[in-house]
Every structure is written in C-alpha cells, then in structure tokens.
Amino acid sequence: MRVVSYGxxxxxxxxxxxxxxxxxGLTLISWILILGIIAFFATVAMRMLPMYxxxxxxxxxxxxxEVEIKNNKLTxxxxxxxxxxxxxxxxxxxxxxxxxxxxxxxxxxxxxxxxIDYEVRKPFMAxxxxxxxxxxxxxxxxxxx
Numbered sequence: 001m002r003v004v005s006y007g008x009x010x011x012x013x014x015x016x017x018x019x020x021x022x023x024x025g026l027t028l029i030s031w032i033l034i035l036g037i038i039a040f041f042a043t044v045a046m047r048m049l050p051m052y053x054x055x056x057x058x059x060x061x062x063x064x065x066e067v068e069i070k071n072n073k074l075t076x077x078x079x080x081x082x083x084x085x086x087x088x089x090x091x092x093x094x095x096x097x098x099x100x101x102x103x104x105x106x107x108x109x110x111x112x113x114x115x116i117d118y119e120v121r122k123p124f125m126a127x128x129x130x131x132x133x134x135x136x137x138x139x140x141x142x143x144x145x
Contacts, residue, residue: 061087066140069110069138095116095118096118114138120132
C-alpha cells in the first residue's frame with residue numbers, strides 16, 4: 001500500500017511540475033484587455049456613485065418629511081420651503097420645484113402626499129451620458145376601508 005501511494009504522489013508531483021513548465025501566464029494583449037475592462041467598470045461606478053448618494057439623501061429627507069407632515073398641518077408653500085431647506089442642507093442639487101408634486105387629501109386643505117420624480121444625467125464618454133431616473137413618494141393620508 002505504501003509503495004502505491006508514493007507512486008501516485010510521485011506522478012502527481014511530476015504532472016504539476018510539467019504543468020508549471022508549460023504555463024506561461026497572460027500575454028500583454030490579455031493584460032491590456034483585462035485592465036481596459038476593469039477601467040471601464042470603475043469609470044461607470046465612479047460616475048454613478050454620486051447619483052445614488054444623492055438619491056439616498058432624498059430618501060432620508062422624505063422620511064423626515066413624512067414625520068413632519070404627519071405631525072403638523074402644513075400648506076403647500078410651507079412644505080415646499082421645508083423641502084428646499086432640507087435639499088440645501090443635504091447638498092441635493094438635482095431636485096428642483098418642477099420635480100416635486102404636492103397633493104392634498106380628500107376634504108383636507110393640508111398636504112398629505114409628496115411625490116418626487118426626477119432624472120439625473122452624468123457625462124460618461126464623448127456623447128454618451130449615464131442616466132438615472134428616481135421616483136419616491138410619501139403618503140400620510142389614512143387609508144379608508
């Protein structure tokens with residue numbers, strides 16, 4: 001038994017050495033292609049990361065506004081002022097007044113629903129842009145059964 005296991009081990013070691021002798025690695029063209037692919041995806045990630053960071057800031061602002069309009073009776077002008085202040089504080093520059101829709105509930109003069117729908121375009125390469133479309137809404141009107 002011992003002789004057989006040493007024989008198998010010897011054959012395995014010889015086949016590994018032979019494989020290592022034949023293996024030469026990647027060619028220069030292969031390295032350039034791999035680095036090009038990595039650079040492409042790194043560029044996409046670097047361009048899209050700020051877009052999504054801003055979106056998560058908008059989500060946090062909307063969570064705060066949900067509590068605000070649930071606890072206080074605010075008019076459209078008051079809600080828009082609060083949103084603009086929070087956007088300025090949170091460094092959110094992609095959302096403007098045209099992207100915000102404020103709605104009142106049935107039989108209510110105060111704001112019960114905020115919808116933000118906006119698009120962000122970031123230049124990528126030459127005439128190609130990366131586009132992100134974001135939509136979020138808050139509705140505090142009680143559901144009727």
